[in-house]
Amino acid sequence: MINLSKKMKALIFSMVCGLLASSPTAMSADNLVLKMAYQPVADVSVDQSQIVWFRPNVLGSEQGNVNIYVDGEFQTALIPGSYTAFCVKPGTHILGAWLKDAPLYQGKQDMANSVSLAGGKTYYIQVSKGATTVSSMLQKGEANALLKQTRLQDILVSRASAVTACHYTSKDYNLSSDVMFDFGKSSLNNIKAGGREDVAKVAREIASESAKIVVIGHTDPIGSANSNRALGLKRAETVRALLIENGIKADNISVSTAGSNEPVATGCSGLPRNQKIACYAPDRRVVVRSYLK
Template sequence: MFKRTTLFQAALLGLALCSVPKALAVQAFGNQYTPVAPVSAGQAQVVYYRAATMGAQNGAAHVYVDREFHTGLTPGGFTTFCVAPGMHTLGAYLNDAPHYNGKNTDVYSANLEGGKTYFLKAGEGVSSAPQAIKREDAEREMVGSRQQIQALSRASGVQACNYQAAPPAAAPFKDYALSGDVLFKFGKSGYSDISVQGRKAIRDLVSQLKTEHTALEHVEVIGHTDPFGSVSSNQALGLKRAQTVRRLLIDGGLQASTIEASSAGSSEPVSGSCSGSRAEQIACYAQDRRVVVRIDVRR
Protein backbone atom coordinates (compact mmCIF):
# COMPACT_ATOMS: atom_id res chain seq x y z
CA MET A 1 0.00 0.00 0.00
CA PHE A 2 2.82 2.38 0.86
CA LYS A 3 4.52 1.86 -2.54
CA ARG A 4 1.25 2.40 -4.42
CA THR A 5 0.57 5.63 -2.53
CA THR A 6 4.08 6.90 -3.30
CA LEU A 7 3.70 6.22 -7.03
CA PHE A 8 0.31 7.92 -7.07
CA GLN A 9 1.72 10.97 -5.33
CA ALA A 10 4.63 11.09 -7.80
CA ALA A 11 2.20 10.98 -10.71
CA LEU A 12 0.23 13.90 -9.23
CA LEU A 13 3.47 15.85 -8.82
CA GLY A 14 4.40 15.22 -12.47
CA LEU A 15 0.99 16.51 -13.59
CA ALA A 16 1.44 19.62 -11.47
CA LEU A 17 4.80 20.37 -13.03
CA CYS A 18 3.31 20.09 -16.53
CA SER A 19 0.40 22.44 -15.80
CA VAL A 20 0.25 26.13 -16.76
CA PRO A 21 2.82 28.36 -15.01
CA LYS A 22 1.94 29.64 -11.57
CA ALA A 23 3.12 32.96 -10.13
CA LEU A 24 6.76 32.54 -9.13
CA ALA A 25 7.15 32.57 -5.39
CA VAL A 26 10.92 32.10 -5.19
CA GLN A 27 13.55 34.23 -6.85
CA ALA A 28 16.28 32.09 -8.35
CA PHE A 29 19.05 33.99 -10.06
CA GLY A 30 22.13 32.84 -11.93
CA ASN A 31 25.14 34.81 -13.09
CA GLN A 32 25.24 38.55 -13.51
CA TYR A 33 24.76 39.91 -17.01
CA THR A 34 27.81 40.16 -19.24
CA PRO A 35 27.70 41.44 -22.85
CA VAL A 36 26.40 38.72 -25.15
CA ALA A 37 28.33 37.55 -28.21
CA PRO A 38 26.91 37.75 -31.75
CA VAL A 39 24.93 34.81 -33.14
CA SER A 40 24.91 33.13 -36.54
CA ALA A 41 22.82 34.43 -39.44
CA GLY A 42 20.45 31.50 -38.91
CA GLN A 43 19.26 32.84 -35.55
CA ALA A 44 17.98 36.00 -33.90
CA GLN A 45 18.97 36.61 -30.27
CA VAL A 46 16.72 38.22 -27.68
CA VAL A 47 17.79 39.64 -24.33
CA TYR A 48 14.60 40.18 -22.33
CA TYR A 49 15.02 41.96 -19.01
CA ARG A 50 13.12 43.63 -16.22
CA ALA A 51 14.63 46.69 -14.62
CA ALA A 52 15.13 46.83 -10.87
CA THR A 53 13.51 50.25 -10.42
CA MET A 54 11.74 51.91 -7.51
CA GLY A 55 8.40 51.62 -9.34
CA ALA A 56 8.72 47.91 -10.12
CA GLN A 57 5.61 45.89 -9.28
CA ASN A 58 5.68 42.83 -7.05
CA GLY A 59 5.46 39.42 -8.65
CA ALA A 60 6.80 37.94 -11.85
CA ALA A 61 6.29 39.10 -15.41
CA HIS A 62 5.66 35.91 -17.40
CA VAL A 63 7.43 35.95 -20.77
CA TYR A 64 5.77 34.11 -23.64
CA VAL A 65 7.43 33.30 -26.97
CA ASP A 66 4.88 32.65 -29.71
CA ARG A 67 2.19 32.17 -27.00
CA GLU A 68 4.21 29.55 -25.13
CA PHE A 69 5.59 30.14 -21.64
CA HIS A 70 9.33 30.81 -21.51
CA THR A 71 10.18 32.19 -18.06
CA GLY A 72 9.16 34.63 -15.35
CA LEU A 73 11.09 37.84 -14.80
CA THR A 74 11.30 39.42 -11.37
CA PRO A 75 12.81 42.92 -10.99
CA GLY A 76 16.51 42.83 -11.83
CA GLY A 77 16.24 39.57 -13.79
CA PHE A 78 16.96 38.80 -17.42
CA THR A 79 16.76 35.93 -19.88
CA THR A 80 18.68 35.40 -23.11
CA PHE A 81 17.45 33.09 -25.87
CA CYS A 82 17.51 32.56 -29.62
CA VAL A 83 14.79 31.88 -32.18
CA ALA A 84 14.68 31.32 -35.92
CA PRO A 85 14.52 34.57 -37.93
CA GLY A 86 11.02 35.77 -38.80
CA MET A 87 7.82 36.98 -37.10
CA HIS A 88 7.47 36.22 -33.39
CA THR A 89 5.25 37.31 -30.52
CA LEU A 90 7.17 38.19 -27.37
CA GLY A 91 4.77 39.32 -24.68
CA ALA A 92 5.41 39.75 -20.97
CA TYR A 93 2.47 39.72 -18.56
CA LEU A 94 2.67 40.73 -14.93
CA ASN A 95 0.96 38.35 -12.50
CA ASP A 96 -1.17 36.88 -15.28
CA ALA A 97 -2.42 33.83 -13.35
CA PRO A 98 -5.02 32.37 -13.56
CA HIS A 99 -5.90 33.63 -17.04
CA TYR A 100 -2.37 33.32 -18.53
CA ASN A 101 -2.99 36.00 -21.11
CA GLY A 102 0.20 35.25 -22.98
CA LYS A 103 -1.30 32.03 -24.31
CA ASN A 104 -3.94 33.85 -26.34
CA THR A 105 -2.94 37.51 -26.59
CA ASP A 106 -0.26 39.10 -28.75
CA VAL A 107 0.98 42.13 -26.84
CA TYR A 108 4.11 42.50 -28.93
CA SER A 109 5.16 41.04 -32.26
CA ALA A 110 8.24 41.73 -34.36
CA ASN A 111 10.07 40.49 -37.42
CA LEU A 112 13.45 39.40 -36.04
CA GLU A 113 16.37 39.37 -38.46
CA GLY A 114 19.03 36.66 -38.50
CA GLY A 115 22.39 37.51 -36.95
CA LYS A 116 20.95 40.36 -34.86
CA THR A 117 20.50 40.78 -31.11
CA TYR A 118 17.42 42.52 -29.70
CA PHE A 119 17.07 43.98 -26.21
CA LEU A 120 13.53 44.07 -24.79
CA LYS A 121 12.55 45.64 -21.48
CA ALA A 122 9.46 44.22 -19.80
CA GLY A 123 6.81 46.77 -18.90
CA GLU A 124 5.39 47.14 -15.40
CA GLY A 125 1.73 47.10 -16.49
CA VAL A 126 -0.44 43.99 -16.29
CA SER A 127 -0.35 43.52 -20.07
CA SER A 128 1.92 46.30 -21.34
CA ALA A 129 4.07 45.78 -24.39
CA PRO A 130 7.84 45.55 -23.85
CA GLN A 131 10.13 48.34 -24.97
CA ALA A 132 12.77 47.79 -27.64
CA ILE A 133 15.94 49.35 -26.18
CA LYS A 134 19.26 50.20 -27.84
CA ARG A 135 22.01 47.88 -26.73
CA GLU A 136 24.15 50.53 -25.04
CA ASP A 137 21.17 51.86 -23.09
CA ALA A 138 19.95 48.40 -22.12
CA GLU A 139 23.35 47.21 -20.93
CA ARG A 140 23.76 50.39 -18.89
CA GLU A 141 20.44 49.65 -17.20
CA MET A 142 21.26 45.96 -16.76
CA VAL A 143 24.37 46.50 -14.64
CA GLY A 144 23.97 44.10 -11.73
CA SER A 145 21.07 42.20 -13.34
CA ARG A 146 21.12 38.44 -12.86
CA GLN A 147 19.97 35.62 -15.09
CA GLN A 148 16.52 34.24 -14.21
CA ILE A 149 16.85 30.46 -13.88
CA GLN A 150 13.95 29.26 -11.74
CA ALA A 151 11.71 28.07 -14.58
CA LEU A 152 12.22 25.74 -17.51
CA SER A 153 11.22 27.17 -20.87
CA ARG A 154 8.20 25.53 -22.49
CA ALA A 155 8.48 27.62 -25.67
CA SER A 156 9.09 25.19 -28.53
CA GLY A 157 10.54 27.93 -30.74
CA VAL A 158 13.36 28.78 -28.34
CA GLN A 159 16.78 27.49 -29.45
CA ALA A 160 20.20 27.26 -27.86
CA CYS A 161 22.20 30.20 -29.21
CA ASN A 162 24.91 29.45 -31.74
CA TYR A 163 27.41 32.08 -30.69
CA GLN A 164 30.01 33.31 -33.13
CA ALA A 165 33.57 34.19 -32.25
CA ALA A 166 34.14 37.93 -32.21
CA PRO A 167 36.12 39.13 -35.21
CA PRO A 168 39.79 39.71 -34.42
CA ALA A 169 40.66 43.27 -33.58
CA ALA A 170 42.26 45.16 -36.41
CA ALA A 171 46.03 45.49 -36.06
CA PRO A 172 46.99 48.95 -34.85
CA PHE A 173 49.72 49.13 -37.49
CA LYS A 174 50.59 48.01 -41.00
CA ASP A 175 54.01 46.66 -41.92
CA TYR A 176 55.88 47.02 -45.19
CA ALA A 177 58.94 44.74 -45.38
CA LEU A 178 61.96 45.49 -47.54
CA SER A 179 64.46 42.72 -48.25
CA GLY A 180 67.80 43.43 -46.65
CA ASP A 181 69.61 41.71 -49.50
CA VAL A 182 67.94 44.04 -52.02
CA LEU A 183 68.86 47.09 -49.95
CA PHE A 184 72.41 46.20 -48.90
CA LYS A 185 75.21 43.80 -49.60
CA PHE A 186 75.81 41.23 -46.89
CA GLY A 187 77.03 42.94 -43.70
CA LYS A 188 76.65 46.50 -45.08
CA SER A 189 74.47 49.28 -43.68
CA GLY A 190 75.60 52.75 -44.83
CA TYR A 191 73.89 55.34 -47.03
CA SER A 192 76.41 54.77 -49.81
CA ASP A 193 75.94 51.00 -49.50
CA ILE A 194 72.34 51.09 -50.72
CA SER A 195 72.01 49.29 -54.05
CA VAL A 196 70.34 50.73 -57.13
CA GLN A 197 67.53 48.22 -56.67
CA GLY A 198 67.28 49.21 -53.01
CA ARG A 199 66.88 52.91 -53.79
CA LYS A 200 64.17 52.11 -56.33
CA ALA A 201 62.38 49.87 -53.82
CA ILE A 202 62.34 52.72 -51.30
CA ARG A 203 61.07 55.24 -53.87
CA ASP A 204 58.28 52.83 -54.81
CA LEU A 205 57.44 52.35 -51.12
CA VAL A 206 57.20 56.11 -50.55
CA SER A 207 54.74 56.40 -53.46
CA GLN A 208 52.71 53.50 -52.06
CA LEU A 209 52.59 55.02 -48.57
CA LYS A 210 51.40 58.37 -49.90
CA THR A 211 48.68 56.61 -51.91
CA GLU A 212 47.43 54.30 -49.15
CA HIS A 213 47.58 56.71 -46.20
CA THR A 214 46.10 60.19 -46.18
CA ALA A 215 48.20 61.07 -43.13
CA LEU A 216 51.50 59.61 -41.98
CA GLU A 217 51.77 60.85 -38.43
CA HIS A 218 54.02 58.12 -37.08
CA VAL A 219 56.38 55.81 -38.96
CA GLU A 220 58.80 53.37 -37.36
CA VAL A 221 61.66 51.84 -39.35
CA ILE A 222 62.86 48.59 -37.77
CA GLY A 223 66.07 46.83 -38.77
CA HIS A 224 66.26 43.01 -38.55
CA THR A 225 69.34 40.82 -38.99
CA ASP A 226 70.20 37.16 -39.35
CA PRO A 227 71.74 35.27 -36.39
CA PHE A 228 75.37 35.55 -37.54
CA GLY A 229 77.47 37.52 -35.06
CA SER A 230 76.87 38.58 -31.47
CA VAL A 231 73.64 39.95 -30.11
CA SER A 232 75.15 43.42 -29.64
CA SER A 233 76.66 43.57 -33.13
CA ASN A 234 73.37 42.49 -34.70
CA GLN A 235 71.51 45.10 -32.67
CA ALA A 236 73.90 47.78 -33.92
CA LEU A 237 73.72 46.56 -37.55
CA GLY A 238 69.93 46.53 -37.50
CA LEU A 239 69.84 50.09 -36.16
CA LYS A 240 72.28 51.41 -38.78
CA ARG A 241 70.25 49.89 -41.59
CA ALA A 242 67.04 51.34 -40.14
CA GLN A 243 68.66 54.78 -39.89
CA THR A 244 69.79 54.58 -43.52
CA VAL A 245 66.31 53.64 -44.74
CA ARG A 246 64.84 56.44 -42.60
CA ARG A 247 67.13 58.93 -44.36
CA LEU A 248 66.00 57.69 -47.76
CA LEU A 249 62.34 57.96 -46.76
CA ILE A 250 62.98 61.57 -45.83
CA ASP A 251 64.74 62.08 -49.17
CA GLY A 252 61.56 60.78 -50.77
CA GLY A 253 59.42 63.47 -49.16
CA LEU A 254 58.24 62.03 -45.84
CA GLN A 255 58.38 64.28 -42.78
CA ALA A 256 61.48 63.65 -40.66
CA SER A 257 59.60 64.46 -37.43
CA THR A 258 57.22 61.53 -37.99
CA ILE A 259 59.87 58.83 -38.58
CA GLU A 260 61.93 57.00 -35.98
CA ALA A 261 64.47 54.20 -36.38
CA SER A 262 64.90 51.15 -34.14
CA SER A 263 66.44 47.71 -34.21
CA ALA A 264 65.18 44.22 -33.39
CA GLY A 265 68.58 42.70 -34.20
CA SER A 266 68.23 38.96 -34.66
CA SER A 267 65.48 38.58 -32.01
CA GLU A 268 62.54 38.19 -34.42
CA PRO A 269 63.52 35.61 -37.06
CA VAL A 270 61.05 34.47 -39.70
CA SER A 271 63.12 31.58 -41.02
CA GLY A 272 63.58 28.18 -39.45
CA SER A 273 66.81 26.66 -38.24
CA CYS A 274 69.32 26.62 -41.10
CA SER A 275 72.21 24.24 -41.52
CA GLY A 276 74.89 23.37 -44.07
CA SER A 277 77.89 25.36 -45.17
CA ARG A 278 78.23 29.05 -44.33
CA ALA A 279 77.15 30.01 -47.85
CA GLU A 280 74.10 27.74 -47.54
CA GLN A 281 73.22 29.23 -44.16
CA ILE A 282 73.59 32.79 -45.46
CA ALA A 283 71.19 31.98 -48.28
CA CYS A 284 68.78 30.22 -45.90
CA TYR A 285 68.67 33.13 -43.46
CA ALA A 286 68.06 35.71 -46.21
CA GLN A 287 64.46 36.39 -45.20
CA ASP A 288 65.61 37.36 -41.70
CA ARG A 289 67.67 40.21 -43.15
CA ARG A 290 64.98 42.82 -43.67
CA VAL A 291 63.93 46.35 -42.82
CA VAL A 292 60.30 46.84 -41.81
CA VAL A 293 58.53 50.18 -42.27
CA ARG A 294 55.67 50.19 -39.75
CA ILE A 295 52.79 52.65 -40.17
CA ASP A 296 50.65 53.43 -37.12
CA VAL A 297 47.09 53.32 -38.46
CA ARG A 298 45.51 54.46 -35.18
CA ARG A 299 46.58 58.03 -35.67
Protein backbone atom coordinates (compact mmCIF):
# COMPACT_ATOMS: atom_id res chain seq x y z
CA MET A 1 0.00 0.00 0.00
CA ILE A 2 1.30 3.46 -0.88
CA ASN A 3 1.42 5.96 2.00
CA LEU A 4 0.84 9.50 0.77
CA SER A 5 2.01 12.60 2.57
CA LYS A 6 -0.54 15.26 3.47
CA LYS A 7 0.87 17.53 0.77
CA MET A 8 0.50 14.83 -1.84
CA LYS A 9 -3.05 14.08 -0.68
CA ALA A 10 -3.90 17.76 -0.95
CA LEU A 11 -2.43 17.87 -4.46
CA ILE A 12 -4.42 14.83 -5.55
CA PHE A 13 -7.50 16.32 -3.93
CA SER A 14 -7.13 19.56 -5.88
CA MET A 15 -6.54 17.72 -9.15
CA VAL A 16 -9.57 15.50 -8.69
CA CYS A 17 -11.85 18.34 -7.77
CA GLY A 18 -10.41 20.72 -10.33
CA LEU A 19 -10.11 23.45 -7.73
CA LEU A 20 -7.91 26.49 -7.30
CA ALA A 21 -5.78 26.45 -4.15
CA SER A 22 -7.53 29.63 -3.01
CA SER A 23 -10.95 28.00 -2.98
CA PRO A 24 -11.31 25.72 0.08
CA THR A 25 -13.75 22.96 -0.86
CA ALA A 26 -14.22 19.44 0.48
CA MET A 27 -14.33 16.21 -1.49
CA SER A 28 -17.35 14.21 -2.55
CA ALA A 29 -18.88 11.79 -0.07
CA ASP A 30 -17.52 8.76 -1.92
CA ASN A 31 -13.89 9.90 -1.73
CA LEU A 32 -11.07 7.47 -0.94
CA VAL A 33 -8.72 9.98 0.70
CA LEU A 34 -10.40 10.46 4.09
CA LYS A 35 -9.04 7.29 5.66
CA MET A 36 -9.13 7.85 9.41
CA ALA A 37 -12.33 6.73 11.12
CA TYR A 38 -13.43 8.67 14.19
CA GLN A 39 -11.39 8.14 17.32
CA PRO A 40 -12.81 9.51 20.60
CA VAL A 41 -10.88 12.60 21.60
CA ALA A 42 -9.12 12.95 24.94
CA ASP A 43 -9.58 15.76 27.46
CA VAL A 44 -7.63 18.96 26.96
CA SER A 45 -5.82 21.14 29.50
CA VAL A 46 -7.62 23.99 31.27
CA ASP A 47 -5.93 26.58 29.05
CA GLN A 48 -7.81 25.27 25.99
CA SER A 49 -11.32 24.53 24.75
CA GLN A 50 -11.80 21.68 22.28
CA ILE A 51 -14.40 21.55 19.52
CA VAL A 52 -15.46 18.43 17.63
CA TRP A 53 -17.59 19.57 14.67
CA PHE A 54 -19.16 16.84 12.57
CA ARG A 55 -21.59 16.19 9.76
CA PRO A 56 -23.36 12.80 9.79
CA ASN A 57 -24.13 11.15 6.47
CA VAL A 58 -27.86 10.70 7.04
CA LEU A 59 -30.72 10.21 4.63
CA GLY A 60 -31.91 13.53 3.28
CA SER A 61 -28.67 15.41 3.96
CA GLU A 62 -28.11 18.34 1.65
CA GLN A 63 -25.12 17.58 -0.55
CA GLY A 64 -22.23 19.96 -1.00
CA ASN A 65 -19.61 21.41 1.32
CA VAL A 66 -20.30 22.99 4.69
CA ASN A 67 -17.59 25.55 5.38
CA ILE A 68 -16.63 25.84 9.05
CA TYR A 69 -15.49 29.27 10.28
CA VAL A 70 -13.84 30.29 13.55
CA ASP A 71 -13.92 34.03 14.26
CA GLY A 72 -14.63 34.69 10.59
CA GLU A 73 -11.73 32.57 9.31
CA PHE A 74 -11.86 29.27 7.43
CA GLN A 75 -11.19 26.14 9.52
CA THR A 76 -12.22 23.35 7.11
CA ALA A 77 -15.06 22.14 4.88
CA LEU A 78 -17.18 19.15 5.87
CA ILE A 79 -18.92 16.73 3.57
CA PRO A 80 -21.55 14.26 4.83
CA GLY A 81 -19.76 11.67 6.96
CA SER A 82 -16.79 13.79 8.06
CA TYR A 83 -15.60 15.65 11.16
CA THR A 84 -12.95 18.08 12.38
CA ALA A 85 -11.46 18.41 15.88
CA PHE A 86 -9.50 21.47 17.01
CA CYS A 87 -8.68 23.66 19.99
CA VAL A 88 -8.92 27.37 20.79
CA LYS A 89 -8.26 29.52 23.82
CA PRO A 90 -11.18 29.64 26.30
CA GLY A 91 -13.47 32.63 25.98
CA THR A 92 -15.91 34.03 23.43
CA HIS A 93 -15.60 32.94 19.81
CA ILE A 94 -17.68 33.32 16.66
CA LEU A 95 -18.49 29.86 15.25
CA GLY A 96 -20.24 29.40 11.94
CA ALA A 97 -21.20 26.58 9.57
CA TRP A 98 -22.28 27.58 6.06
CA LEU A 99 -23.54 25.29 3.34
CA LYS A 100 -22.27 26.12 -0.15
CA ASP A 101 -21.55 29.78 0.60
CA ALA A 102 -19.05 30.11 -2.27
CA PRO A 103 -18.23 32.35 -4.09
CA LEU A 104 -19.11 35.16 -1.66
CA TYR A 105 -18.24 33.15 1.50
CA GLN A 106 -20.87 34.79 3.69
CA GLY A 107 -19.57 32.83 6.66
CA LYS A 108 -16.55 35.08 6.86
CA GLN A 109 -18.80 38.06 7.49
CA ASP A 110 -21.20 36.25 9.84
CA MET A 111 -20.62 37.57 13.36
CA ALA A 112 -23.92 36.36 14.83
CA ASN A 113 -23.03 33.00 16.39
CA SER A 114 -21.12 34.06 19.49
CA VAL A 115 -20.34 31.19 21.89
CA SER A 116 -18.61 31.28 25.28
CA LEU A 117 -16.23 28.31 25.66
CA ALA A 118 -14.90 27.08 29.01
CA GLY A 119 -11.35 25.88 29.58
CA GLY A 120 -10.72 22.14 29.77
CA LYS A 121 -14.05 21.31 28.11
CA THR A 122 -14.88 19.58 24.81
CA TYR A 123 -17.87 20.77 22.78
CA TYR A 124 -19.59 18.54 20.21
CA ILE A 125 -21.32 20.40 17.39
CA GLN A 126 -23.42 18.73 14.70
CA VAL A 127 -23.97 20.39 11.35
CA SER A 128 -27.70 20.67 10.74
CA LYS A 129 -29.40 18.40 8.22
CA GLY A 130 -30.69 21.02 5.82
CA ALA A 131 -29.33 24.00 3.91
CA THR A 132 -28.99 26.24 6.93
CA THR A 133 -26.23 27.82 8.97
CA VAL A 134 -27.66 26.50 12.25
CA SER A 135 -25.70 23.80 14.09
CA SER A 136 -26.61 21.81 17.21
CA MET A 137 -24.48 21.31 20.32
CA LEU A 138 -24.79 17.76 21.68
CA GLN A 139 -23.77 15.85 24.77
CA LYS A 140 -20.77 13.53 24.47
CA GLY A 141 -22.72 10.25 24.49
CA GLU A 142 -25.22 11.38 21.88
CA ALA A 143 -22.46 12.81 19.69
CA ASN A 144 -20.21 9.75 19.87
CA ALA A 145 -22.97 7.50 18.55
CA LEU A 146 -23.12 9.67 15.42
CA LEU A 147 -19.40 10.36 15.18
CA LYS A 148 -18.45 6.69 14.85
CA GLN A 149 -19.92 6.83 11.32
CA THR A 150 -17.59 9.67 10.29
CA ARG A 151 -14.01 10.14 9.07
CA LEU A 152 -11.50 12.84 9.88
CA GLN A 153 -11.27 15.76 7.45
CA ASP A 154 -7.48 16.21 7.56
CA ILE A 155 -6.79 17.26 3.98
CA LEU A 156 -7.65 20.94 4.00
CA VAL A 157 -5.39 23.43 5.76
CA SER A 158 -6.94 25.56 8.48
CA ARG A 159 -6.70 29.32 8.01
CA ALA A 160 -8.24 30.15 11.39
CA SER A 161 -5.65 32.01 13.45
CA ALA A 162 -7.51 31.27 16.69
CA VAL A 163 -7.04 27.50 16.24
CA THR A 164 -4.06 25.96 18.07
CA ALA A 165 -2.65 22.47 18.55
CA CYS A 166 -4.51 20.62 21.29
CA HIS A 167 -2.71 19.90 24.57
CA TYR A 168 -4.15 16.60 25.73
CA THR A 169 -4.04 15.54 29.37
CA SER A 170 -4.63 11.87 28.66
CA LYS A 171 -4.61 9.26 25.92
CA ASP A 172 -7.09 6.40 25.52
CA TYR A 173 -6.22 2.89 24.38
CA ASN A 174 -9.33 0.96 23.38
CA LEU A 175 -9.32 -2.81 23.78
CA SER A 176 -12.25 -4.11 21.73
CA SER A 177 -14.37 -7.21 22.13
CA ASP A 178 -12.61 -8.65 19.07
CA VAL A 179 -9.68 -9.55 21.31
CA MET A 180 -11.10 -9.20 24.81
CA PHE A 181 -14.43 -10.42 26.20
CA ASP A 182 -17.49 -12.15 24.83
CA PHE A 183 -20.97 -11.52 26.20
CA GLY A 184 -21.04 -11.81 30.00
CA LYS A 185 -17.34 -12.73 30.28
CA SER A 186 -14.65 -10.98 32.31
CA SER A 187 -11.89 -13.30 33.58
CA LEU A 188 -8.32 -13.92 32.41
CA ASN A 189 -9.40 -17.27 30.97
CA ASN A 190 -12.06 -15.53 28.87
CA ILE A 191 -9.68 -13.27 26.95
CA LYS A 192 -9.64 -14.11 23.25
CA ALA A 193 -6.63 -14.92 21.08
CA GLY A 194 -4.52 -11.81 20.62
CA GLY A 195 -5.95 -10.07 23.65
CA ARG A 196 -2.97 -10.63 25.91
CA GLU A 197 -0.60 -9.37 23.24
CA ASP A 198 -2.72 -6.25 22.71
CA VAL A 199 -2.58 -5.49 26.43
CA ALA A 200 1.19 -6.08 26.36
CA LYS A 201 1.50 -3.56 23.51
CA VAL A 202 -0.46 -0.99 25.51
CA ALA A 203 1.80 -1.62 28.51
CA ARG A 204 4.91 -1.00 26.42
CA GLU A 205 3.51 2.26 25.06
CA ILE A 206 2.37 3.71 28.38
CA ALA A 207 5.40 2.60 30.41
CA SER A 208 7.31 5.83 29.78
CA GLU A 209 4.51 8.34 29.21
CA SER A 210 2.08 7.84 32.07
CA ALA A 211 1.86 9.52 35.44
CA LYS A 212 -1.39 7.70 36.21
CA ILE A 213 -3.50 5.02 34.54
CA VAL A 214 -7.22 4.31 34.88
CA VAL A 215 -8.69 1.14 33.40
CA ILE A 216 -12.39 1.52 32.55
CA GLY A 217 -14.62 -1.46 31.88
CA HIS A 218 -17.65 -1.23 29.58
CA THR A 219 -20.59 -3.53 28.90
CA ASP A 220 -23.51 -3.80 26.55
CA PRO A 221 -26.97 -2.75 27.83
CA ILE A 222 -28.32 -6.29 28.18
CA GLY A 223 -29.06 -6.97 31.86
CA SER A 224 -29.59 -4.68 34.84
CA ALA A 225 -27.61 -1.50 35.42
CA ASN A 226 -26.16 -2.89 38.66
CA SER A 227 -25.00 -6.16 37.09
CA ASN A 228 -23.45 -4.28 34.19
CA ARG A 229 -21.53 -1.98 36.51
CA ALA A 230 -20.19 -5.02 38.36
CA LEU A 231 -19.27 -6.77 35.09
CA GLY A 232 -17.50 -3.67 33.79
CA LEU A 233 -15.46 -3.47 36.99
CA LYS A 234 -14.42 -7.13 36.73
CA ARG A 235 -13.24 -6.55 33.16
CA ALA A 236 -11.23 -3.53 34.28
CA GLU A 237 -9.65 -5.52 37.12
CA THR A 238 -8.65 -8.30 34.71
CA VAL A 239 -6.92 -5.86 32.37
CA ARG A 240 -5.24 -4.15 35.34
CA ALA A 241 -3.79 -7.50 36.39
CA LEU A 242 -2.39 -8.01 32.89
CA LEU A 243 -0.83 -4.54 32.84
CA ILE A 244 0.90 -5.30 36.15
CA GLU A 245 2.05 -8.63 34.71
CA ASN A 246 3.61 -6.62 31.87
CA GLY A 247 5.62 -4.35 34.13
CA ILE A 248 3.32 -1.45 35.02
CA LYS A 249 3.52 -0.53 38.71
CA ALA A 250 0.37 -1.52 40.59
CA ASP A 251 0.31 1.77 42.51
CA ASN A 252 -0.06 3.67 39.23
CA ILE A 253 -3.19 1.84 38.06
CA SER A 254 -6.76 2.27 39.30
CA VAL A 255 -9.95 0.73 37.95
CA SER A 256 -13.37 2.10 37.15
CA THR A 257 -16.56 0.97 35.47
CA ALA A 258 -18.87 2.72 33.04
CA GLY A 259 -21.20 -0.29 32.90
CA SER A 260 -23.55 0.25 29.99
CA ASN A 261 -23.68 4.04 30.36
CA GLU A 262 -21.44 4.88 27.38
CA PRO A 263 -22.74 2.82 24.44
CA VAL A 264 -21.24 3.02 20.97
CA ALA A 265 -23.38 0.42 19.15
CA THR A 266 -26.64 1.55 17.51
CA GLY A 267 -29.63 -0.11 15.86
CA CYS A 268 -29.54 -3.23 18.05
CA SER A 269 -32.60 -2.94 20.28
CA GLY A 270 -35.18 -4.56 17.98
CA LEU A 271 -33.13 -7.61 17.02
CA PRO A 272 -33.57 -11.21 18.21
CA ARG A 273 -31.39 -12.00 21.23
CA ASN A 274 -28.53 -13.76 19.40
CA GLN A 275 -28.32 -11.01 16.80
CA LYS A 276 -28.61 -8.39 19.52
CA ILE A 277 -25.65 -9.86 21.41
CA ALA A 278 -23.56 -9.76 18.23
CA CYS A 279 -24.72 -6.23 17.40
CA TYR A 280 -23.76 -4.93 20.84
CA ALA A 281 -20.20 -6.34 20.61
CA PRO A 282 -18.54 -2.88 20.25
CA ASP A 283 -19.93 -1.95 23.68
CA ARG A 284 -18.03 -4.81 25.37
CA ARG A 285 -14.70 -3.02 25.53
CA VAL A 286 -12.07 -1.92 28.02
CA VAL A 287 -10.42 1.51 27.85
CA VAL A 288 -6.95 2.09 29.28
CA ARG A 289 -6.68 5.82 29.98
CA SER A 290 -3.13 7.05 30.34
CA TYR A 291 -2.74 10.44 32.02
CA LEU A 292 0.34 12.01 30.47
CA LYS A 293 3.29 13.29 32.46
